[in-house]
Structure formats: C-alpha cells, structure tokens
Amino acid sequence: MSISINKDKCVGCKKCLSVCPGSLIKLDKDGKAYIKYPKDCWGCSSCIKECKKCAISFFLGADIGGRGSRLTVDTEGDIVHWNIEKSNGSVQTIDVNRKDSNKY
Numbered sequence: 001m002s003i004s005i006n007k008d009k010c011v012g013c014k015k016c017l018s019v020c021p022g023s024l025i026k027l028d029k030d031g032k033a034y035i036k037y038p039k040d041c042w043g044c045s046s047c048i049k050e051c052k053k054c055a056i057s058f059f060l061g062a063d064i065g066g067r068g069s070r071l072t073v074d075t076e077g078d079i080v081h082w083n084i085e086k087s088n089g090s091v092q093t094i095d096v097n098r099k100d101s102n103k104y
C-alpha cells in the first residue's frame with residue numbers, strides 16, 4: 001500500500017511532509033517531494049488530501065478491491081472530490097461535502 005508523487009505537479013510546498021504521521025515523505029535535491037519509505041505507508045490519505053496540486057495519488061491494489069486504480073483528491077471550498085482513475089482510463093468521482101461528512 002503506497003502513494004506515488006508526480007514530480008511535474010509538485011511545487012515543493014512541504015504540506016505533505018508536515019501531515020504524514022510517519023514522516024515518510026521527504027524533499028529531493030530539486031525541492032520535489034518523494035516517498036522515502038514506501039513500504040511503511042499505511043494509506044491514511046492525509047498527504048493526498050493536503051496536496052493542493054493534486055500531485056499525490058494512492059494505489060488501489062487488488063487486495064482492497066481497487067484492481068490497480070489510482071485515487072487522487074482535489075477540493076473546491078467545502079467539496080472534496082475523490083477521483084478514482086481506473087486502469088482502463090475511465091474516471092469516477094465521488095463528491096463529499098466536508099460540512100456534512102461528520103454529521104452522523
């Protein structure tokens with residue numbers, strides 16, 4: 001279970017570094033984020049939600065029913081878009097309103 005970081009999108013803001021509970025993400029010599037300890041990532045998704053450049057994706061392997069899809073997150077105000085990019089190229093988006101997500 002791990003993430004991957006698109007260096008072309010990363011602007012080196014370090015937000016993902018500060019939220020990772022395991023301090024698994026570092027900056028390389030070019031100021032781009034990379035995951036130094038991918039085997040230790042437990043998929044909490046904090047870094048994915050924090051990255052405003054949509055540079056981080058989470059691999060959804062077959063072991064959790066994802067069949068090789070990738071998950072990215074982008075936000076607009078209170079709306080969080082969870083984008084699932086499937087291996088066949090199609091994209092499914094699930095929108096969640098942050099204000100409503102903890103109402104139960």
Ligand code: SF4
Pocket residue numbers: 005009010011012013014015016017032033050051052053054055056
């Ligand atoms: S939060 Fe996104 S843009 Fe910022 S350093 Fe991490 S990957 Fe790069």
Ligand code: SF4
Pocket residue numbers: 003019020021022023024025035040041042043044045046047048
């Ligand atoms: S998903 Fe969680 S544990 Fe994995 S790198 Fe991102 S913040 Fe760290």
